Amino acid sequence: MTQDLSSNNSDTVYLKDYQSPAYAIEKTDLDVAIYPGESFVEARLQLVRQSGLVSELALDGEQLELLAIEINSQSLSKDQYRLDDGKLVLIEPPERFELYTKVRIQPEQNTSLEGLYRSRTIYCTQCEAEGFRKITYYLDRPDVMSDFTTRISAAKSECPILLANGNLVEQGDLTDGRHYAVWHDPHKKPCYLFALVAGDLSVMEDHFVTASGRNVDLKIYVEEKDLDKCDHAMASLKNAMRWDEEVYGREYDLDIFMIVAVDDFNMGAMENKGLNIFNTSCVLAKPETTTDAGFQRVEGVVAHEYFHNWSGNRVTCRDWFQLSLKEGFTVYRDAEFSADMGSPTVKRVEDVAMLRTHQFAEDAGPMAHPIRPASYMEISNFYTLTIYEKGAEVVRMLANLLGPELFRKGTDLYFERHDGQAVTTEDFVQALADVSGRDFSVFQRWYNQAGTPQLEVRDEYDENTREYTLHITQSTPATPECADKQPFHIPIAMGLLGDAGEIALKLRDEELEDLPTDNTHRVLELTEQAQSFVFTDVPEKPVPSLLRGFSAPVKLKFAYSRDDLVRLALRDSDGFNRYEACQRLALGVIEDALAADSGGELNNFTPDERLLAVYQQLLQEEGLDRAMLAYMLLLPSEGFIAEQQSVIDPIAIHRARGEVAGYIAKALHKPLLAVLENYDLRKPYKPTAVDIAARLLKNTALEFLMREPDQAVVDLCVKHLQQANNMTDELASLTALVNSRSPLAADIAPQKLADFYAKWQDESLVVNAWLALQARNANPGGVERVEALLAHPAFEANNPNKIRSVVGVFANANPVNFHGGTDADPEAGYRFLADQVIALDSKNPQIAARLITPLTRWRRYDKQRGGAMRGQLERIKHTPGLSSDSNEIVSKSL
Ligand code: PHE
Numbered sequence: 031m032t033q034d035l036s037s038n039n040s041d042t043v044y045l046k047d048y049q050s051p052a053y054a055i056e057k058t059d060l061d062v063a064i065y066p067g068e069s070f071v072e073a074r075l076q077l078v079r080q081s082g083l084v085s086e087l088a089l090d091g092e093q094l095e096l097l098a099i100e101i102n103s104q105s106l107s108k109d110q111y112r113l114d115d116g117k118l119v120l121i122e123p124p125e126r127f128e129l130y131t132k133v134r135i136q137p138e139q140n141t142s143l144e145g146l147y148r149s150r151t152i153y154c155t156q157c158e159a160e161g162f163r164k165i166t167y168y169l170d171r172p173d174v175m176s177d178f179t180t181r182i183s184a185a186k187s188e189c190p191i192l193l194a195n196g197n198l199v200e201q202g203d204l205t206d207g208r209h210y211a212v213w214h215d216p217h218k219k220p221c222y223l224f225a226l227v228a229g230d231l232s233v234m235e236d237h238f239v240t241a242s243g244r245n246v247d248l249k250i251y252v253e254e255k256d257l258d259k260c261d262h263a264m265a266s267l268k269n270a271m272r273w274d275e276e277v278y279g280r281e282y283d284l285d286i287f288m289i290v291a292v293d294d295f296n297m298g299a300m301e302n303k304g305l306n307i308f309n310t311s312c313v314l315a316k317p318e319t320t321t322d323a324g325f326q327r328v329e330g331v332v333a334h335e336y337f338h339n340w341s342g343n344r345v346t347c348r349d350w351f352q353l354s355l356k357e358g359f360t361v362y363r364d365a366e367f368s369a370d371m372g373s374p375t376v377k378r379v380e381d382v383a384m385l386r387t388h389q390f391a392e393d394a395g396p397m398a399h400p401i402r403p404a405s406y407m408e409i410s411n412f413y414t415l416t417i418y419e420k421g422a423e424v425v426r427m428l429a430n431l432l433g434p435e436l437f438r439k440g441t442d443l444y445f446e447r448h449d450g451q452a453v454t455t456e457d458f459v460q461a462l463a464d465v466s467g468r469d470f471s472v473f474q475r476w477y478n479q480a481g482t483p484q485l486e487v488r489d490e491y492d493e494n495t496r497e498y499t500l501h502i503t504q505s506t507p508a509t510p511e512c513a514d515k516q517p518f519h520i521p522i523a524m525g526l527l528g529d530a531g532e533i534a535l536k537l538r539d540e541e542l543e544d545l546p547t548d549n550t551h552r553v554l555e556l557t558e559q560a561q562s563f564v565f566t567d568v569p570e571k572p573v574p575s576l577l578r579g580f581s582a583p584v585k586l587k588f589a590y591s592r593d594d595l596v597r598l599a600l601r602d603s604d605g606f607n608r609y610e611a612c613q614r615l616a617l618g619v620i621e622d623a624l625a626a627d628s629g630g631e632l633n634n635f636t637p638d639e640r641l642l643a644v645y646q647q648l649l650q651e652e653g654l655d656r657a658m659l660a661y662m663l664l665l666p667s668e669g670f671i672a673e674q675q676s677v678i679d680p681i682a683i684h685r686a687r688g689e690v691a692g693y694i695a696k697a698l699h700k701p702l703l704a705v706l707e708n709y710d711l712r713k714p715y716k717p718t719a720v721d722i723a724a725r726l727l728k729n730t731a732l733e734f735l736m737r738e739p740d741q742a743v744v745d746l747c748v749k750h751l752q753q754a755n756n757m758t759d760e761l762a763s764l765t766a767l768v769n770s771r772s773p774l775a776a777d778i779a780p781q782k783l784a785d786f787y788a789k790w791q792d793e794s795l796v797v798n799a800w801l802a803l804q805a806r807n808a809n810p811g812g813v814e815r816v817e818a819l820l821a822h823p824a825f826e827a828n829n830p831n832k833i834r835s836v837v838g839v840f841a842n843a844n845p846v847n848f849h850g851g852t853d854a855d856p857e858a859g860y861r862f863l864a865d866q867v868i869a870l871d872s873k874n875p876q877i878a879a880r881l882i883t884p885l886t887r888w889r890r891y892d893k894q895r896g897g898a899m900r901g902q903l904e905r906i907k908h909t910p911g912l913s914s915d916s917n918e919i920v921s922k923s924l
């Protein structure tokens with residue numbers, strides 16, 4: 031009775047077709063028996079009809095072999111059910127009944143990493159979004175919430191640890207060396223939050239006392255070799271638990287909280303109730319093997335999954351169109367948490383850089399979708415930067431519009447009103463509207479319209495009336511789902527900088543007593559297509575500091591002069607806008623270089639001195655956060671520069687940016703070298719904001735200096751590589767060496783790479799970083815290098831982390847090689863990517879589909895490049911048996 035495994039179901043699902051479930055499943059009793067090569071799942075579901083007569087009830091089920099089926103303990107005859115196309119259809123089911131099914135599944139064969147699968151020696155599950163249907167027949171949709179009991183049995187020697195959601199209620203031995211455990215989760219939940227784990231795991235234990243005094247056991251399960259890498263995750267977890275109590279008033283609600291680390295995982299981690307399952311890359315950390323970015327990622331992801339316990343689990347999504355309800359909100363929550371644990375401005379700069387480079391590109395491409403899409407073909411394709419990061423920006427705007435107290439009131443109301451329910455994004459916004467009395471009807475458009483709004487701001491100063499006016503208009507380019515956009519509600523945080531500092535703000539018609547005490551900062555609310563804001567008593571023509579803190583996810587156009595930008599970079603009170611002014615200044619200079627390049631004049635090009643002057647002053651500024659200094663010195667990435675061009679020429683961008691960077695390195699040689707020499711290589715590693723900042727600045731300086739190094743600089747780089755006491759410094763030195771164009775570096779880089787591998791070959795996560803750094807290497811020969819990496823023994827063809835480190839990094843973070851190809855074949859980079867997608871598609875369609883992204887941007891390039899990219903998309907499209915995941919991406923982008 032095995033079903034068709036390759037059901038290429040390319041039907042589109044629409045939000046407007048939503049119907050509430052015909053049946054509820056009050057109780058779900060699972061018995062999962064794990065044997066080598068096969069597992070058996072028996073399910074007893076208590077179903078209760080929710081509406082009038084139902085002639086047929088379809089349960090979801092994929093890749094299941096049905097062995098037995100009963101209703102109320104009676105076997106079903108052939109006319110009482112049928113199996114078709116991923117469904118088990120019950121014909122004229124009773125109003126209330128117990129459905130018993132027994133199925134056989136094959137976790138060892140499951141390379142999709144969805145459902146029950148095996149990662150190295152560990153059996154684990156991944157059910158979001160629609161993986162539970164690969165475990166048993168079920169109503170696999172988030173608005174069906176059930177009480178779960180899970181019995182797991184397996185060989186005791188192979189799987190001494192047996193875990194599932196909730197509390198352990200029973201365990202014991204069976205015959206034949208087998209044993210079992212029974213878990214019960216007292217909280218009703220949708221099946222996407224179901225999880226079980228079986229394997230030989232070691233555990234790190236701790237505990238947490240909640241605000242109301244309950245004790246919670248905390249357990250992190252890992253392979254024994256990784257037990258020394260759990261401290262940071264555990265500390266982060268406890269910080270997150272405390273923070274959610276303090277900031278949101280949310281306590282944990284079970285007596286045990288477990289995290290399990292597995293090596294094969296499609297995403298970062300998963301918030302299964304009481305049993306989070308993590309990609310090893312997002313939970314394991316120790317100074318010797320993990321970079322600062324890695325430490326921060328662990329902290330952020332541990333917190334993110336923990337925060338889901340309320341924003342996602344207690345209050346969940348009605349349907350998958352509401353995904354951003356839990357993801358946008360939870361990303362906002364984890365970002366604020368990380369900001370509180372470290373430096374808020376630095377965190378903001380990092381997040382905005384990512385958003386503007388990658389989410390804006392998504393919003394401008396063929397897969398653009400609103401944070402609440404109206405349709406999808408394959409929900410796995412909608413775990414996007416738009417749903418997550420833009421979704422978080424939208425929550426951030428709401429939080430800022432309300433202010434901290436009202437926002438907290440609003441989230442309290444939301445959690446209280448909807449506890450135990452599956453709800454929509456409107457419910458979330460409604461709670462915030464109810465506590466504040468604010469009208470969010472225009473604001474709601476952020477949920478339904480895709481695309482990045484563009485603000486055009488023009489200013490005007492009248493010396494006689496001393497009035498200063500900002501004329502602001504907004505427009506949003508057409509996206510696939512909607513050509514004609516209605517105006518968005520856009521909060522614009524701002525101030526005005528005069529010659530002598532910030533100017534007091536008074537809008538025309540505003541009463542003096544209405545003014546806030548700090549009246550140099552204001553939030554203007556744009557709700558129409560065009561509005562003007564008039565400030566009075568403005569003593570001089572100011573420089574406007576607009577969109578402070580990046581107060582809305584928009585593109586801002588204002589004709590800043592370079593002198594304006596210098597003023598903002600050096601003197602604005604808003605840290606984010608100081609960074610932003612540096613970026614704009616640097617972007618302008620790089621665009622000058624691009625123009626010189628296209629005129630064949632790059633050799634004679636000298637950058638605008640004001641950029642250097644700003645950098646020089648920043649390097650001397652006392653009290654400036656070292657991380658902010660590093661980010662202000664960092665030139666915009668090639669990806670960000672590309673986003674700003676009407677037609678992208680990745681090779682020219684690489685050349686122009688490199689030219690400017692080389693010039694800066696030479697001009698600032700002395701102060702940059704001083705940064706390096708003042709750095710204390712022996713200082714014991716701590717992942718604190720201050721220390722992370724010091725390393726970031728030092729490694730930024732190193733990267734600049736290694737562009738055109740003399741022997742002394744190369745020696746210093748090697749010294750840092752050899753004496754580093756942490757992975758951040760070790761990897762940064764190796765990266766600088768490998769990326770350098772200097773023959774002095776090129777002569778020794780291969781040996782240093784080999785040494786690094788020899789030293790770290792048993793640490794899988796370090797090997798990933800080693801692969802990624804080579805995949806990112808912008809020196810000529812990139813395609814040949816990644817091809818060689820695929821053949822390296824360290825590469826594992828089915829492991830998503832390895833695939834991302836080589837293929838994903840090459841296609842997304844090495845534009846000059848990806849688009850440059852080889853001497854023999856300029857399309858070699860595109861062909862390489864398509865080959866990888868095609869090879870992976872039948873094994874792991876989710877990862878395959880994700881890899882396609884860079885090719886979907888073909889319209890942004892010139893005819894020849896774009897055509898070649900498009901050609902590879904066509905090739906993928908015509909692959910026989912292409913997954914619905916890849917099919918959706920390819921067909922929407924052609
Ligand atoms: N819900 C997970 C998170 O954001 C992400 C995820 C989605 C993991 C789908 C696995 C599969 O925390």
Ligand code: ZN
Nearest residue numbers: 334338357360
């Ligand atoms: Zn999430």
